[in-house]
Amino acid sequence: MKTSIAIYPGWLECAAVARATFMKTSIAIYPGSFDPVTNGHLDLIGRGEKMFDRVIVAVLKNMEKQPLFTVPERVEMLREVTRQWPNVEVDVFQGLLVDYARKRDAAVILRGIRAVSDYEYELQMALMNRKLEPRLETVFMLPGDTYS
Numbered sequence: 001m002k003t004s005i006a007i008y009p010g011w012l013e014c015a016a017v018a019r020a021t022f023m024k025t026s027i028a029i030y031p032g033s034f035d036p037v038t039n040g041h042l043d044l045i046g047r048g049e050k051m052f053d054r055v056i057v058a059v060l061k062n063m064e065k066q067p068l069f070t071v072p073e074r075v076e077m078l079r080e081v082t083r084q085w086p087n088v089e090v091d092v093f094q095g096l097l098v099d100y101a102r103k104r105d106a107a108v109i110l111r112g113i114r115a116v117s118d119y120e121y122e123l124q125m126a127l128m129n130r131k132l133e134p135r136l137e138t139v140f141m142l143p144g145d146t147y148s
Contacts, residue, residue, distance in 0.1 A: 025054070027104065027105060027107065028055050029055075029106045030055055030110040031093070032057075033060050037077050037081060040148075041112075045085070046085065047144075049085045054087050054088075055087065055089070056088075059071060060093060062094070071092055075092060091104075107137060108138070109136060110141065112140075126140075
């Protein structure tokens with residue numbers, strides 16, 4: 001018994017429009033102080049930009065810490081070393097990360113984990129972020145062998 005499939009004129013164009021209309025754009029935020037930016041940070045950014053449509057490297061402006069570099073210096077360094085990736089943006093934020101994620105319409109927080117102690121801390125942060133904003137997911141990435 002043969003099965004036939006009916007092909008409607010214009011179906012391909014309709015499918016392309018539907019995909020473009022309903023396809024979610026994944027925006028990930030990679031937050032941190034980046035004081036200074038390291039090769040480990042760049043490893044995560046480079047791998048993250050392959051996974052997400054847009055990666056926002058968000059430099060935390062924390063008035064309670066005495067940084068080695070000023071926020072504008074860190075932003076300038078990050079822009080310089082990430083310019084090879086057109087879908088990576090460098091920005092500054094202060095306050096709650098979930099508020100910033102809402103403002104930027106991001107659904108993913110990207111975090112690096114080097115050791116078990118990092119995981120324990122990051123897990124607590126991820127659970128709290130999820131409680132404050134249920135649609136926000138945290139993706140943990142391990143650094144490349146060179147950087148761990």
